[in-house]
Amino acid sequence: xxxxxxxxxxxxxxxxxxxxxxxxxxxxxAVDGVSLKxxxxxxxxxxxxxxxxxxxxAKIILGLLPQTSGFVQLNGQLLNxxxxxxxxxxxxxxxxxxxxxxxxxxxIGSIITLPLTVQGDRNPQTWENRVRxxxxxxxxxxxxxxxxxxxxxxxxxQRVAIARALINRPAVVICDEPTSALDVSVxxxxxxLLNELRKELNLTYIIISHNLAVVEHMASRVAVMxxxxxxxxxxxxxxxxxxxxxxxxxxxxxxxxxxxxxxIPDKLKTA
Amino acid sequence: MSKxxxxxxxxxxxxxxxxxxxxxxxxxxxxxxxxxTIGGGVLLVIFLMAIFAPYLAPHDPYDFxxxxxxxxxxxxxxxSWEHILGTxxxxxxxLSRIIFGAQVSLLIGFAAxxxxxxxxxxxxxxxxxxxGRVDMVITFLITTRxxxxxxxxxxxxxxxxxxxxxxxxxxxGLLIWDRFAVVMRSTTQQVRNMDYxxxxxxxxxxxxxxxxxxxxxxxVNALIVVATLEVAHAVLLEAALSFLxxxxxxxxxxxxxxxxxxxxxxxxxxxxIAIPGTAxxxxxxxxNLLGDGIRDVTAPENRN
Numbered sequence: 001x002x003x004x005x006x007x008x009x010x011x012x013x014x015x016x017x018x019x020x021x022x023x024x025x026x027x028x029x030a031v032d033g034v035s036l037k038x039x040x041x042x043x044x045x046x047x048x049x050x051x052x053x054x055x056x057x058a059k060i061i062l063g064l065l066p067q068t069s070g071f072v073q074l075n076g077q078l079l080n081x082x083x084x085x086x087x088x089x090x091x092x093x094x095x096x097x098x099x100x101x102x103x104x105x106x107x108i109g110s111i112i113t114l115p116l117t118v119q120g121d122r123n124p125q126t127w128e129n130r131v132r133x134x135x136x137x138x139x140x141x142x143x144x145x146x147x148x149x150x151x152x153x154x155x156x157x158q159r160v161a162i163a164r165a166l167i168n169r170p171a172v173v174i175c176d177e178p179t180s181a182l183d184v185s186v187x188x189x190x191x192x193l194l195n196e197l198r199k200e201l202n203l204t205y206i207i208i209s210h211n212l213a214v215v216e217h218m219a220s221r222v223a224v225m226x227x228x229x230x231x232x233x234x235x236x237x238x239x240x241x242x243x244x245x246x247x248x249x250x251x252x253x254x255x256x257x258x259x260x261x262x263x264i265p266d267k268l269k270t271a
Numbered sequence: 272m273s274k275x276x277x278x279x280x281x282x283x284x285x286x287x288x289x290x291x292x293x294x295x296x297x298x299x300x301x302x303x304x305x306x307x308t309i310g311g312g313v314l315l316v317i318f319l320m321a322i323f324a325p326y327l328a329p330h331d332p333y334d335f336x337x338x339x340x341x342x343x344x345x346x347x348x349x350x351s352w353e354h355i356l357g358t359x360x361x362x363x364x365x366l367s368r369i370i371f372g373a374q375v376s377l378l379i380g381f382a383a384x385x386x387x388x389x390x391x392x393x394x395x396x397x398x399x400x401x402x403g404r405v406d407m408v409i410t411f412l413i414t415t416r417x418x419x420x421x422x423x424x425x426x427x428x429x430x431x432x433x434x435x436x437x438x439x440x441x442x443x444g445l446l447i448w449d450r451f452a453v454v455m456r457s458t459t460q461q462v463r464n465m466d467y468x469x470x471x472x473x474x475x476x477x478x479x480x481x482x483x484x485x486x487x488x489x490x491v492n493a494l495i496v497v498a499t500l501e502v503a504h505a506v507l508l509e510a511a512l513s514f515l516x517x518x519x520x521x522x523x524x525x526x527x528x529x530x531x532x533x534x535x536x537x538x539x540x541x542x543x544i545a546i547p548g549t550a551x552x553x554x555x556x557x558x559n560l561l562g563d564g565i566r567d568v569t570a571p572e573n574r575n
Contacts, residue, residue, distance in 0.1 A: 064469055064472055064473060084475045085475040087475065088473060089475075092474075093473050095469070095470065097466060100466045100467065101465075101466035101469075103467040103488070103489070105488035105489055106488075114471070114474060114476075115474050118474050118475050119475070161470070164470065
């Protein structure tokens with residue numbers, strides 16, 4: 001039995017919709033009482049339709065958004081009591097769009113070095129080593145060190161984003177749809193890279209995805225979110241063979257298959 | 272027919288072709304940008320003219336000689352090489368006054384731009400980055416400022432406090448920050464929603480570091496364009512204030528003041544206002560050309 005690394009209890013996030021001082025307060029509840037446990041070393045997939053609160057939950061776990069109520073524990077420590085820099089060494093994100101996740105004004109080298117400088121490493125000698133090692137690890141050529149993001153392809157950019165997330169060896173990596181902005185042929189490369197890195201560095205992943213094929217390939221456990229609530233949570237094989245919640249069933253029925261005779265799934269089939 | 276022989280040193284090595292530094296590429300693109308070359312070139316000439324004014328001016332700009340007033344420029348029938356651009360109503364050499372006037376225009380333009388740029392950028396970036404209450408307060412400040420007509424307020428303040436060049440600079444600087452604030456606010460809002468800002472936050476960067484190293488480099492293009500526009504704006508406002516008699520005080524040579532002093536004669540001696548008018552036009556045009564050029568050349572999509 002491995003230890004619980006992330007423990008979220010009853011997390012609620014409200015957004016205030018009203019603007020201006022004198023108007024009535026309107027509230028949108030993006031995450032509605034979600035409880036979640038992630039074990040060290042596992043891959044948890046968060047699935048659900050657009051706007052169901054997956055990304056908001058991820059941002060709360062990353063410490064980018066404060067929750068309205070409930071709490072998140074990392075390694076048994078309350079998230080909002082962990083100092084900024086320490087938290088950064090524990091959880092790191094990989095975002096969906098590698099075109100907006102890299103600062104276009106910085107070289108690849110300085111993007112990958114940033115986590116080291118932020119952590120107070122002032123010695124260029126150790127940067128050099130660690131950056132080169134990390135670049136090798138994610139399959140980036142050394143000559144890209146001095147290039148700018150717009151000189152790289154989508155897959156290469158995503159590798160840079162992964163390198164930046166991994167250089168400080170965090171325990172948890174939250175991948176927010178890591179492949180959906182990429183070319184189909186590159187998607188599998190990135191997924192395989194993530195899988196290899198997980199084994200090599202003993203990482204824990206939370207993968208947010210729309211793509212159930214990705215989920216089946218990567219995840220050991222799946223959590224399904226629907227309108228801000230966690231509606232189902234099960235081992236991947238169990239969920240795919242015996243979905244319980246009606247939304248999960250709909251979701252599984254909507255997968256496109258390569259078989260042309262089955263046509264495009266639509267409401268008729270799921271009804 | 273002879274064979275063309277190419278020696279080794281004529282072929283650029285592969286390293287030379289690949290390893291061009293970003294600075295070299297930037298310079299290369301700048302030189303190829305037509306508007307920027309022209310604008311920057313003429314602006315440089317005006318700058319040098321202002322700096323070396325005492326050595327370049329053929330006469331003392333304050334030296335009046337009532338016997339020789341309104342001498343026509345050299346291209347007119349009765350012009351002379353003694354006064355290339357003629358003389359004004361008090362017999363002062365027009366060329367010398369134009370040359371010294373460049374000092375006044377550039378100093379007021381750049382100083383007012385710096386003051387307003389610091390105020391406007393600070394407010395705009397704060398509003399765009401923090402949003403919420405901060406944004407509401409700053410937006411209110413911006414709308415309040417936009418509700419005040421610049422010329423009117425400047426006239427009122429200058430009339431109350433008295434006018435000198437530094438008062439004009441401060442009044443303009445404290446008045447024309449609105450465009451900086453508006454543009455910086457909206458560009459910061461755009462950049463702030465980028466994932467690389469979220470990444471920097473997740474990496475534990477401080478707010479100051481995020482603003483300086485993630486936000487600023489990505490809004491500096493817009494900043495440069497607004498800054499050049501505001502230099503031109505300030506130059507024109509100074510000319511307008513001087514024209515109305517509340518800017519730089521005579522006998523200081525200022526292009527706006529020269530137009531003002533010549534307006535009585537403008538139907539009889541049109542060059543009296545045409546010459547400082549052209550100088551003003553050229554300066555404003557060149558600043559704007561340079562600003563557009565800088566924006567084009569430093570755009571990241573150009574970097575390849």
